[in-house]
């Protein structure tokens with residue numbers, strides 16, 4: 001059983017985002033606890049990415065409140081949000097290219113994140129980079145290679161190292177295993193699960209893949225047409241779905 005603190009790390013209330021008259025997401029409320037992995041699932045267009053972008057400060061919601069550690073991230077200044085993005089938060093993109101600097105070596109990709117939070121000792125930075133490459137199962141002798149010399153799975157593991165090296169508390173993940181071969185996905189999921197557990201990370205995980213949600217998430221929110229239609233413990237939602245839409249979502253996967 002995880003030791004969940006007694007204050008929520010993230011408190012979301014009445015969050016809505018509209019694109020003109022179209023609903024991106026609407027009236028979303030939930031709490032995320034320290035060390036908890038919350039999966040957001042739903043079909044394409046259900047509002048998962050919009051919600052994640054609003055939570056991570058990439059989009060400004062039209063209504064609602066997001067409190068991180070008691071601080072309102074919607075009304076805080078861009079500069080304050082950038083500091084959070086470098087220190088407490090991390091964002092793992094589906095496409096590793098969106099989260100890596102492709103012209104910089106693997107070691108540089110990891111090291112520059114440390115420098116962004118004030119590390120200056122070259123030897124220590126390189127040492128941490130080597131350590132983190134090892135933790136994501138990339139051989140140390142690849143440290144000077146550019147990401148484009150890596151396979152898709154390696155690029156994704158490097159993006160994860162770059163994100164986690166600074167010891168964030170909250171990680172946003174957008175389809176982190178999407179677009180990878182099944183065997184590569186399995187290895188990556190295993191790695192992510194270990195890192196989340198060892199570092200006690202809180203995670204908001206967007207995925208349309210219920211198998212990924214089953215493996216990583218403690219709790220699930222199911223979205224349809226921008227709204228949360230069901231939420232609960234992962235096993236509960238997947239084994240005994242209440243909403244007809246969730247039943248359809250679950251049964252369509254089981255039939256494959």
Ligand SMILES: Nc1ncnc2c1ncn2[C@@H]1O[C@H](COP(=O)(O)OP(=O)(O)OP(=O)(O)O)[C@@H](O)[C@H]1O
Nearest residue numbers: 019022023024043044045046047048049050051208
């Ligand atoms: N930039 C945009 N401009 C206009 N409408 C948008 C924009 N981005 C998303 N939408 C609309 O908002 C709704 C939610 O889309 P969103 O991308 O958040 O869903 P999603 O569940 O993440 O889908 P996917 O898994 O395909 O990324 C959809 O109706 C979509 O068409």
